[in-house]
Each structure stands twice: as structure tokens, then as C-alpha cells.
Amino acid sequence: MSPRGWVGAGLLVVLTLFAVAGDRVAGYRFDAQDPAHALEPPSRTHWLGCDALGRDLLARLCEGGRVSLLVAVGATALAIALGLGYGALSGWVGGRTDALLMRVIEVLYALPDVLVIVLLIEVLTAAFGGLPDLLRRLFAIAVALGFTGFVGVARLVRALVLQAREETWVEAARASGAGPTRILMRHVLPNVAAPVLVSAALQVPAAIRAESIVSFIGLGIKPPFSSWGTLAADGFEAMRSFPHLIFFPCLAILASLLGFHLLREALQERLDPRRRP
């Protein structure tokens, strides 16, 4: 892997470690209030400063990162699963089914995704009535993001399946008596795997980004949970006098996006020999 790829991977490992165990490094609980230190700028005791209620910003960022990353990874898993199924069905069956499925994709593609995500979050939060209250919204957000992400994956998978089914090795498998299920599972889908992996490395940052946007406008993650997006929204309120409160959440978001960008670039080069320098 290229040095840039390692930088990206390293960045992501550090961010993940912070999300998993960073509040222990910070030495504070994310919800521990200390009014004496409210709105304090970064210092030796509170490395990244404190928010309006005197909560340690580093601990809050770790907790927020946990939510942001979990939601994004969940959304990506869903997007890939849905996209693989939908795209493979469309590309493999072809004909009218394909035309109909692609027409649906076109409509979904045309709508602005923040609009779709916001509407879906509201509807799904209501639909997941069986889940405990706290988790409902998190699940709803992950599913909404996964649903908007699947459109791109489905298009990609369909194109790859269409291409693969014309290849000589598929013809050879058919000639030697393999059934359609076996051909699809053993010969077509494995060839789809590499590009889908690359698209997963594109989906996760897209989900982080979209979640931070809907959370920032107050329609995504809600208390008691926080994410990088809600922290940025809190920081935005106090930006005039306390810029550190918006700076660090934005930095965390940018660092994660950069990490995924570098990693995806490296993956692309590695998996596609033509793109190697």
C-alpha cells in the first residue's frame, strides 16, 4: 500500500482508538459537568477545553465519535447489502425487471439526499416503535443513511454484473453445466467484490458527512446521544466568543473524511493494477 494509504489508515486507527477508549485518556466522563470550568479554552487539565456546562470536550468528542462512526459503519453495511441484492437482481435477471428497478433508482437518485434522509428519519423513528426509546433514533438514522447510500452501490453492482455475465469464464461455467445460482454466487459475485470494497470506503465517509449535516441542523442525532455533528452545532452557537468549541468537532470530521479518502485511493490503486503508478 502507498505511503498515503498508510497515513489514511493510521489516521482512522487513531480516531477509532479515541472513539473506543479515548475518554479514559481524557480522564473525564463525557457527561460529567463541572460548572467551575464552563467554556474554558484548552488547558493542561482539559486538553481541548470545556463546553457551556463544563463538560470535557475531548471526552465529548470521543463519545460523539463512537456514535458517528457506529452509525456510519452500520449505514454502510446496510447500503452494501441492499445494493448487492438489488444490483445483482437487476443486472442478472435483466429485461423488464431491470427496467423497472432502474426506473425506481432514477427517481431516488433525482431527489436531494438530505431531504430524503430527513423524511426517512422521522418516519423510521416512528416505525421502530418496538425498540427502546433511546435506540430508535440511532437505528432510524443508520437505516435512512443506508437507504440513500444503497442507490449508488446498486448502480455499480448492476453494471459489474452486466459486464461479468458476458465474460468467457461465465460462458465456460455455463457450458460445463453450472446452474444460474452457482454461476452468480461462484463466478460473478466474487468479481464484484473488489469494486464494492472500494465503494464501501466511499460510503462510510459519505455517511459520516450526511449524519453530521442532518445532526447539525438539529434533525439527526438528538440528546442524550451526541455526535460530531451535534457537537459542531453546539459549538456554532458559542462560536463568536469560544471558537474552540466548533473548531475541534469540525477537525474530527475532517480528519475522518481525509483518512477514508486516502485509504480509498490506496485501495483503488491496489485493486486495480491499471491505476498503479
Added chain:
Amino acid sequence: MIRLALGRAAAAIPVLWAVATLTFLLLRFLPGGPFDKERSLPPEIMRNLAHRYALDRPVGEQYADYLERVVRGDLGPSYKYLGRDVADIVRDAMPVSLELGGAAFVLSLAGGIALGLAAGARRGSALDQLVTLGSLVGVSAPSFVIGAGLILSFGLALRWLPAGLWEGPAHVILPALTLAALPMAYAAQLTRTQVLEALDQDWVRTARALGVPEGRVRRRHVLRNALLAVMTYSGPLLANLLTGSFVVEHIFAVPGLGRFFVTAVANRDYPLVLGVTLVYAAFVVLANLLVDLAYAWADPRIRIGGGR
């Protein structure tokens, strides 16, 4: 050409119907009505409210009524802004969003093409590296990060420009820049790639070998190809602007459609949510139609074939 236009326009109607029906169904089956408050109202008042907004009739009837009114351009009363119709709100907010979106549209195309040309013309130069890095940030950073950065630097630290509200031409600059950041960065990347690719092509080498002056080669052969590619991006560009407008209008307190949508969702003001969604969908469909027609006009193969 006219047949093509009519065909595409006819194909847009089912899409709009599907969007209207879906949003109607989704919102109507959400639990928690618009009048659920912390303190519950007496049942008689709830009944009167439901009657006033026709929420006590069967859903099928509500749906038919809704579709009929939409066709007439009547989007119903708002639940939250008393005495105002959704259509009124849309009519007031639309020009604001269009002004902001229009400024951002021009800015992103002009800025993106200029930056991309400058970077592509001198590959590897300091300017090229700056544009490449800047466009990477612009493509990936959420718009609130860029907006916050612009407000902090130009609004609060330097005090050159107002950091919010919508009271005159100066108030357009920061939101338009924020909104344009992503499409401008994308257009710059696209233009740069196209310029580099075109410079590598046989026809450019041929033109140079024939003694065509370098300036003319760049204008006639390189620029034209780059511009065609950017033109194909203008459709997705409009969708990007729409998506961005939710956040940008929220950040800069711009009284446009996006801001009304965000507050309407928070308030469960269903008719307003539906109305804005429909307006957006209509806008996207119309934009795609125009882009399709522009391709057809630019590409004779489509124009004469009359189909795809």
C-alpha cells in the same frame, strides 16, 4: 426536438405523482400530530382543530382532496404559521432561495472552470497543488465546516461581511460562497482533469504539429472539450445546490425554502413539509429536463434520433 421535449415532460408527471403520494402516505401515518404539545389540550379543542384541518375524515378522502388541490396549486394551510397558506410561504421563500442558489450556481461554474483551467494549464505548479488540495477539502468538507470558517474569518475576525440574515447584496456573499464551495471544488477537479486529458490527445498534437499557435490550441481544442464535460455536470450541480441550501440557509438565517423545511420538520407542520418537498421534486425534475434538452441541443446524435 419539440417531440423530445414533450416526451420528457410527460415522463416527469408520474415521478411527481409518486413523490406526492409517497410523502403524503409517510407523513399521514406518522404518530404524533402537529398539535401534540407538552400540555395536552382539552378533547373538544383537539376535535375542533382536527375538524378545521380536515384531519378527522377518512385517509382516502384526504388523499383525493390533497391531490386535487395540489393540481390547482393550492398546498393547503400551514399548521404552524396561522392564517398562512403553504403556497404563500413557498411564494415568499422561493425568490430568496433562487437568488442564493443562482448566485452560487454562477459562482461555482465560473470559479470552478477558472480554477480548473489555471491549475490544468501548469501541471505540478504551486497553483496546481493549491487548487488540487483546496478542491479536495471543498468536495469532502460538510458545508457547515466551510460556513463556520467563513463566518469566523470574514464575519467575526475581519468584520468585512455580515455573518447572517438577509438584508441586502452584502448578505448574499458568505452564504453563496458556502453553498458554492462543493460544486465549485468539483467543477475545478473536473475541468483540471479534462484539460490534462485533452492536452494528451492526438488532435492537440496534430494541431501543434500543423503550427497552430499555442493560445489558439488551448482555446479551440482544450477549452472546448473541458467545457463540454462541465456542462454535463450542471444537472447534478443543481441537485447539490438544493441539498446544500438546507444547511446554508440554517447557518446564515436566510429565510428561504430550506430553512422553512427544517423548521417544518421540527414542528411536524406536515402540509409545509409536503409542499416544500413537492416544490423541490418539481424543481429537480424541471432541472433534469432542461439539462436533457441542453444535451440534445448540443449533441446532434440525440437531437436527430429523437430518443436516448
